[in-house]
Amino acid sequence: MVPSVKIAFVALAALFVVVVGFAAVAAALLLRGGISARVEPTSIEVAVARRMRRSGIDRSMRALQNPLPPSAEVVHAGLAHFADHCAICHANDGSGQTEMGPNLYPRTPDLRLADTQSLTDGELLYIIEQGVRFTGMPAWGDGSEQSRRASWTLVHFIRHLPALTPQERMEMESLNPKSREQREEEDAEEKFLEQGTTTTRPDGGRHH
């Protein structure tokens, strides 16, 4: 065999071994614990997913700036919209600490932290309107001007989340969608606190 061909053959074989080894390690990391959503995403997986998310948003989209003024009215509109549509997964305070958030894969992010706050207005808008594949984030936009405006109010509200006040959070609780069962339970709890008429055991409340 000609030396140069031999070198090329060895190099190709080495490359093959490296690629297969990398794939095996990646597969082992991804499939540890089967397909369970309970395993914690590795830091590598999180970093790669974030990088891919950024790469998946067009540059012109990333450069968009919120055209709405950050007025009290706009932020409040975002607050109401967030409480109605987003808080079920993200929590009213954006922490992601809901019944579902910590059990989704990937975990619902804490929107108050730099990983989200450092996103551009356009990136936030894109994620709200287009969603993110293979996560729990759906695409909320319907292409209408009304939808776009609602999404921009949400972008302002997300920026406001780190400064959310306890009063605002309480207002959001009154705006959160509730099932009939939840409303009845709230009424029963109010009645209990107001009138003290109950035979409820301490562990007799509803389990979410």
Place this chain on the structure above:
Amino acid sequence: MMRTILAVVLVLALAGSAALAHGGGPHLKGTVSAITADQITVAGAEGQAAVAKITPDTRFVRGKAVGKREDLKQGDRVVVHTRKHGDALEAIEVRYKAR
């Protein structure tokens, strides 16, 4: 183009499944039998006691307003929303009547 393909391949590789869980705790209704900076003990109508940890994230709601732990004393009627944390309960929210 290559970046798009790479993105699709890696996102596909990172695909996971979303699952909804029922990891919440019970709502405790009763009166405060003890309260410290770290935990609240609630006695039910039939005398059973349940303990929930108080964390920095625990919210106190007095009527329709924001309250604080210091508002509460033994004998006060409360509703405590909890979540499970291992074998223990954590208080998410403590509601009580405005005086």
